[in-house]
Amino acid sequence: MQHKITVIGLGYVGLPLARLFATQFPVVGFDINQARVQELEKGHDDTLEISDELLKSALVENNPSFHKKGLYCSFDLKDIEDSNIYIITVPTPVDKNNRPVLTPLIKASETVGKVLKKGDIIIYESTVYPGCTEEDCIPVVEQISGLKFNVDFFAGYSPERINPGDKEHTVEKIVKVTSGSTPEIGQVVNEIYKAVITAGTHLAPTIKVAEAAKVIENSQRDINIAFVNELAKIFNLMDINTHDVLEAAGTKWNFLPFKPGLVGGHCIGVDPYYLAQKAQEYGYHPEIILAGRRLNDSMGQYVASQVIKTMIKKDIAVNNAKILMLGITFKQNCPDVRNTKIVDVIAALEDYGTQVTIYDPWANVAEVQKEYGIQSTSEIPNDKFDAIILGVAHQEFVGLDLDTLKKDKAVIYDVKGVLVSSIDGRL
Numbered sequence: 001m002q003h004k005i006t007v008i009g010l011g012y013v014g015l016p017l018a019r020l021f022a023t024q025f026p027v028v029g030f031d032i033n034q035a036r037v038q039e040l041e042k043g044h045d046d047t048l049e050i051s052d053e054l055l056k057s058a059l060v061e062n063n064p065s066f067h068k069k070g071l072y073c074s075f076d077l078k079d080i081e082d083s084n085i086y087i088i089t090v091p092t093p094v095d096k097n098n099r100p101v102l103t104p105l106i107k108a109s110e111t112v113g114k115v116l117k118k119g120d121i122i123i124y125e126s127t128v129y130p131g132c133t134e135e136d137c138i139p140v141v142e143q144i145s146g147l148k149f150n151v152d153f154f155a156g157y158s159p160e161r162i163n164p165g166d167k168e169h170t171v172e173k174i175v176k177v178t179s180g181s182t183p184e185i186g187q188v189v190n191e192i193y194k195a196v197i198t199a200g201t202h203l204a205p206t207i208k209v210a211e212a213a214k215v216i217e218n219s220q221r222d223i224n225i226a227f228v229n230e231l232a233k234i235f236n237l238m239d240i241n242t243h244d245v246l247e248a249a250g251t252k253w254n255f256l257p258f259k260p261g262l263v264g265g266h267c268i269g270v271d272p273y274y275l276a277q278k279a280q281e282y283g284y285h286p287e288i289i290l291a292g293r294r295l296n297d298s299m300g301q302y303v304a305s306q307v308i309k310t311m312i313k314k315d316i317a318v319n320n321a322k323i324l325m326l327g328i329t330f331k332q333n334c335p336d337v338r339n340t341k342i343v344d345v346i347a348a349l350e351d352y353g354t355q356v357t358i359y360d361p362w363a364n365v366a367e368v369q370k371e372y373g374i375q376s377t378s379e380i381p382n383d384k385f386d387a388i389i390l391g392v393a394h395q396e397f398v399g400l401d402l403d404t405l406k407k408d409k410a411v412i413y414d415v416k417g418v419l420v421s422s423i424d425g426r427l
Helices: 014-021 034-041 052-058 103-115 132-145 183-194 207-237 242-249 271-281 288-297 299-313 342-351 365-372
Strands: 005-008 026-030 070-074 085-088 121-124 154-157 176-178 201-203 322-326 355-359 385-390 406-414
Touching (some): 005 014, 005 103, 014 026, 014 052, 034 070, 085 103, 103 132, 132 154, 132 207, 176 207, 183 201, 207 242, 207 271, 207 288, 207 299, 299 385, 322 342
Parallel strands (some): 005 026, 005 085, 085 121, 176 201, 322 355, 322 385
16 A cells, blocks of 8 residues: 655654655645744754755655655645645643643644545654543544544554654664554554664554553653652752762662753653543542652752852852853753743742843744743853853853853852863752
8 A cells, every 4th residue: 555644743753753754655744834834845944853954855846646755845734635644743731730731632633634534544643641542632533524433544653752852863763662543554554664663663552552651651761860859959968979879879780870950841841741640530649650740840949949059158149149041941952942941940040039141052042032931042141150050961061161151259050960160069
């Protein structure tokens, strides 16, 4: 059977996947953001997940037929009408109360429902709780399309494992979990991914198993990071270097090498809430999962308090003190600012009456302003500061001469534990 694939959502997950599939199949990359599509058509990806050279090599000028491979980007629904495989890669965030927000997923399901034909397959990649695909998304598709699930059309689930900014573990080099709404469709979905994933695939027995596998991957990391964050708090009270402790413990063959830090982004800091929400619907209140979330969410306030305490010990006036925050993205060497916990540190510092300047050469200044109402800069500030906090370990910061930015007795606090210069505190 010949396949023509539409990938819906051309962000950090969708674009690399669409580009990869375009090496073997005709692919339409669809996004409702017209500016994003036009940018991609010119051969540039501002998320920096795909190089301009690689993107341009995948693009074709016209919507490809079933007999021609390549990537065509569009925001026009008409361009996806003749596909028979639809892959949905939209975000699944949480609201201010940490409740799952399925709106992007539902809207994408409605979009597919408008063009769906008999025999077509919808594959979801967005991280969700077990049961979401078949219980929340498929009924929407049925309602819009007028087609019957597992009779007229079918579904699959293959959770994304993209690590933004990681140029080593790219999509084709990570084992892909696949699944289908019937055993036969599972095989079809698996073969589609097998055609491009060099690391191989794992066919799960059901969609729910695949959904559950994804959501526990990041929940497990969240809990492990919460553990070392708690250790950092304990060892700081004992005046013990946490990183030295972890290095010593890491000499045992089965010790897991997690490090303390701020847990943000669109995966680790979000996915556990999806599992917790579903568990509570079944009458079970998860203790370890939510305890880990509470502890990790408290780290922004903790970092701010440690900086302020150190300033007071060095007899630095806190009110109106100038503090430089190095980095605002959620991780190093990546422009993604979604759910960054640096903003928690900034908010806490401002509550103490300080003036915070944010310098990040990777972050889009306009995006930071739009997302958080915070003014940042991509240029090194021409000023002297009472405290400097390394919040994100961008490559530009590791060798930065901090002496040119700090006042005589300024505090230097290293959240990431990577600075080689003299520091006053670290997690």
